[in-house]
Amino acid sequence: MKRQISDSEKQILLEKNRKKDGKIYCFIDNEPIEDEKNIHFDHIDPFAKSEDTSLDNIAPVCKNHNLAKKDMSLSEYRDKLSIEKLFKSKEDNGKQLKLNDILEAKFQNDYGFIVKYDYNSAKKSITVKYYLDSKQTKLPDVKEYPVFECPITGLNFFYAQVPVNNIVNDGKEESEIELQPRPLIFDHFWNLYRHLRVNTQLQPSICRIDGDNPIFVFDGQHKAAARIWAGAKSLDVKIFIEPDVIKLMKTNLVAHDKLKQLRFYSSILADKLAQIYGVNWQKYIETADKKTEKGFCNFVKYSETSTDENPVKQIEAFIVESILKHKDNKILPYVAPGNKTGKQYAISRDSLKKYYFRYFVTKPPLDVEIDSKDDFRNQEVENNVKLLNILAEKTLINKWNPDSNSAEHKKAERIYRAGSIMAWFPMLRNVIFNKLDLINPNEAERILFRNISNEKWELISKFVDKLFSHKIWIDNDPNIDIVIGNKKAELTKKLFEEQGLTDKWILGLIE
Numbered sequence: 001m002k003r004q005i006s007d008s009e010k011q012i013l014l015e016k017n018r019k020k021d022g023k024i025y026c027f028i029d030n031e032p033i034e035d036e037k038n039i040h041f042d043h044i045d046p047f048a049k050s051e052d053t054s055l056d057n058i059a060p061v062c063k064n065h066n067l068a069k070k071d072m073s074l075s076e077y078r079d080k081l082s083i084e085k086l087f088k089s090k091e092d093n094g095k096q097l098k099l100n101d102i103l104e105a106k107f108q109n110d111y112g113f114i115v116k117y118d119y120n121s122a123k124k125s126i127t128v129k130y131y132l133d134s135k136q137t138k139l140p141d142v143k144e145y146p147v148f149e150c151p152i153t154g155l156n157f158f159y160a161q162v163p164v165n166n167i168v169n170d171g172k173e174e175s176e177i178e179l180q181p182r183p184l185i186f187d188h189f190w191n192l193y194r195h196l197r198v199n200t201q202l203q204p205s206i207c208r209i210d211g212d213n214p215i216f217v218f219d220g221q222h223k224a225a226a227r228i229w230a231g232a233k234s235l236d237v238k239i240f241i242e243p244d245v246i247k248l249m250k251t252n253l254v255a256h257d258k259l260k261q262l263r264f265y266s267s268i269l270a271d272k273l274a275q276i277y278g279v280n281w282q283k284y285i286e287t288a289d290k291k292t293e294k295g296f297c298n299f300v301k302y303s304e305t306s307t308d309e310n311p312v313k314q315i316e317a318f319i320v321e322s323i324l325k326h327k328d329n330k331i332l333p334y335v336a337p338g339n340k341t342g343k344q345y346a347i348s349r350d351s352l353k354k355y356y357f358r359y360f361v362t363k364p365p366l367d368v369e370i371d372s373k374d375d376f377r378n379q380e381v382e383n384n385v386k387l388l389n390i391l392a393e394k395t396l397i398n399k400w401n402p403d404s405n406s407a408e409h410k411k412a413e414r415i416y417r418a419g420s421i422m423a424w425f426p427m428l429r430n431v432i433f434n435k436l437d438l439i440n441p442n443e444a445e446r447i448l449f450r451n452i453s454n455e456k457w458e459l460i461s462k463f464v465d466k467l468f469s470h471k472i473w474i475d476n477d478p479n480i481d482i483v484i485g486n487k488k489a490e491l492t493k494k495l496f497e498e499q500g501l502t503d504k505w506i507l508g509l510i511e
């Protein structure tokens with residue numbers, strides 16, 4: 001591949017590359033090469049691997065860089081160093097690189113512009129508007145595509161070439177469900193980058209659209225990142241239209257070659273862990289120990305393949321998300337995202353976490369064998385959806401209406417005030433503990449981590465009715481609103497007690 005350069009050509013190259021200050025600069029880091037004996041010449045582009053007679057594709061490089069780059073062309077080597085730098089700067093901050101970091105490195109804040117779409121299921125076509133800026137001040141580009149349907153699952157999708165500024169990695173850090181939680185792997189990214197600079201992209205990246213958001217990339221992120229780094233303006237993608245996220249996650253997992261050979265777990269949590277932790281999970285399940293959340297968390301802690309995805313947090317977040325994003329969940333429309341509050345929402349996601357899930361989701365990591373007869377994580381998710389739906393039906397659906405000043409809305413508001421929920425969520429747990437005939441107080445920590453019969457659910461539902469039939473929720477006494485607005489659990493508990501709202505009253509043990 002190396003082309004011999006004659007002495008006369010060398011002279012031409014030296015003169016061509018000499019800067020105004022008389023010095024020759026290294027192509028790689030743009031530092032002057034002080035000793036002219038150390039000036040080497042090499043190819044810039046990888047395209048011209050055979051005979052290239054043009055001197056335009058040849059640049060000066062210092063001796064050290066020329067040795068270090070091995071068989072790479074100059075531009076490749078320079079790119080490699082800059083990518084390594086990007087990876088390292090993340091690692092130095094204790095983080096791992098993701099697709100969004102590549103976008104940010106390339107475009108600063110000018111990425112993740114939303115798209116809006118109009119899916120015509122009768123015509124089997126979709127019109128997509130690609131916005132050109134974050135404030136949507138410019139007119140969007142509008143494109144129409146034919147929509148296909150998967151004959152197996154009925155999922156709808158289309159193929160497109162989309163502007164790179166309209167995509168983001170699928171999944172936000174921490175609490176949101178992460179379809180694509182894995183970081184970019186340097187070697188994989190670099191090899192693809194090298195390949196895609198001179199070859200066409202065969203397979204599309206896989207995405208989904210859902211609402212007025214950017215296009216979410218959940219598979220083929222290395223391809224996407226490599227092309228973006230190489231300066232691509234658009235990406236070849238296959239886009240699913242508003243798919244069921246949990247199902248898609250499972251599909252994505254099973255489809256991955258590396259994980260294909262793994263034992264299939266019916267635990268959705270095991271799927272999730274396999275997806276996030278890839279190699280670590282694979283190694284872990286090859287060990288002889290019984291497989292538990294706790295065992296895995298310890299395994300990750302001492303693993304050579306380091307990861308900054310805190311497993312306890314990931315497990316917790318995943319269970320919570322599985323509940324909130326469950327297809328049957330009815331309370332979600334009343335839950336504000338993040339720590340947002342606002343008149344239209346009854347409760348914030350943070351409040352749910354702090355005051356509801358702490359009582360009704362068993363804190364990870366569990367020492368229970370995954371998928372064994374003692375593992376009730378899947379049931380726990382279903383049970384929580386059931387309980388939240390009971391609450392939604394009895395307190396919110398057809399009652400919560402911030403635009404009206406109805407008595408029912410006022411009651412719902414009072415029920416979900418911060419001070420209230422701090423007191424009645426634990427009270428509700430005590431009632432359920434009692435109605436499930438649990439005796440061992442430790443069982444309260446795992447209240448919904450079990451099979452619960454329909455008869456028991458009917459009982460629970462009845463006692464929820466009783467809880468919200470108390471006069472405190474409709475009493476005109478302004479003092480009530482003052483106390484429950486205080487966010488002080490002790491004050492509310494005292495008030496509830498004074499007014500006779502206690503678990504004993506709910507249970508009918510006292511009048």
Ligand SMILES: [Zn+2]
Nearest residue numbers: 026028062065
């Ligand atoms: Zn150099």
